[in-house]
Amino acid sequence: MKNELNRNYSELTEFVLLGFRTSSEVQILLFSLFLVIYVVILVGNISMLVVIETDSRLQTPMYFFLRNLSFLDLCYSTVIAPKTLATFLSKDKKISYNGCVTQFFFFALGVGTEGSLLAVMAYDRFSAICSPLLYTLRMSQQACVLLVIGSYICGCINSVIQTGFTFSLRFCGENRLDHFFCDVPALIQISCVDTFVNEIVLFIFSALIIITTTTVILVSYAYIFSTVLKIPSTHGRSKTFSTCSSHITVVSLFYGTVFFMYAQPGAISSPEKSKIIAVFYTLIIPMLNPLIYSLRNREVKKAVKKILLKKIAFH
Template identity: 80%
Template sequence: MKNENRNYSEVTEFILLGFRVPPKLQILLFFVFLLIYMVIVVGNISMIIVIKINSRLQTPMYFFLKNLSYLDLCYSTVIAPKTLANFLSNEKKISYNGCAAQFFFYSLFVATEGFLLAVMALDRFSAICSPLLYPVHMSQEVCVWLVTGSYICGSINSIVQTTFTFSLHFCGENRLNHFFCDVLALIKISCVDTFVNEIVMFIPSALIIITTTTVILVSYAYILSTVLKIPSTHGRCKTFSTCGSHIAVVSLFYGTVFFMYAQPGAISSLEQNKIVAVLYTLIIPMLNPLIYSLRNRDVKDAVKRILCGK
């Protein structure tokens, strides 16, 4: 109810408008999203299991890849089940606390994945440019600390984003033009000045992207320089092929995240952003295990040995 002195009202739930399509298409979208989510779950869990049980894959690169699969599984699970339920529901509601929780964990896992991709670039840099010191630079303890640091940085970003976003006032308007609780949609329906929130959204996102992409680009600059010094063409291709999957994943992930959060005016095109959001919340987590399994001979051999019972 509105207060006479302050033109605010207490919002206890939000309505996720999702995709504005006819009911028949809603059913079709449900089955498409369900299929995608099933592939995500099966693909990423399979990747985790294959890496865990195969002794040949107990290396730093696959330790990071296992954590990447875990993050893909987590942040798609934060989004997909509620989205699937809303396709079959007329109300499409999510509680205020549920929205805050979804936003927090989504921000946590996505930011952590950005840092983990930078860590994976450092791993490839160390393996190719300093192979003799690689066991020291990427010891088990160092790997654990790098992954832990990624989660800590992701948690800090998530706490800041969630605190500022859910300190906004919503004056009765609770319809989010999105299929999950995204910061852009929440800012759009707020009835107070959101300039500070837009700055808080833009600056940390830009800093994370700039910092992690700098690490990735510098790492690959050294890798490329080292690879070009290899005399044989076969040797150069074989060495650089270990980076191909990572480059593909990085390009997909950072391209969509930059388009969404690290460009001025991103808040003004929510309909377009919903399509892009499908890419990084569902399509990328589905493609990552496929990219790594199809382009990686060790993973393919491990899968074949498991299927053959060896």
């Protein structure tokens, strides 16, 4: 029996992504919906990159971090969306074993890096509001680059550990993933060996990342709120706090969904719940982020208006 399991394990070269198991009509509807979402992700995040890059008024640390956030959203949603769209219309829902490893690695890299980057952005707002005289020193160009590199290093460590533990599992010939992409809960579900250690590693490591980054965010905003409340003018308080409102919204959406997905031991046992939550952090949040920052940020709106007026004048 052991030899048979080893033989099946060694022959496993692909997985089947079951995705959303519905009728063909609903599949077409879902394809249309996911396609619209992905197009909005591409247009929104590429536009954000172009606007920040071309407007000289946005060459500040905050927008440097925002540009990296848009790049991350663009990348890790692209790791998921094209393959998902293909599975809606095709009967061939297969993904190679190496393709599955690659997809999961870059997805985990993107999510882990984004969590760290959101903490860095909170620290940036803390430095700007609570220590304005030291802001240019703390957030020099070199410091900003190092903080972004550090975020990517944290994301890479997360990805290497998660990928290593997940794909060390044996699947013994069972290759049907009840998900629309290669993710830990679905892979754990089809493993034929004891996954207790993997589930504990997933829970502890995810909780560690969430606790560390949210601590930075909460402490930063505790100081920010304390400083804002000391501003005598209501208009001044409102103007200062408005620079943080977009970031708070993005943080709430991102950490809320990631917490429910990975930091609860029970989340792994509910495939349908996992798929619905996964749609939020793989597609909905990357779609909403540029909208949140553009609609709630005066400087970005001014930059967009400036670009549009230039195009109209040119034509």
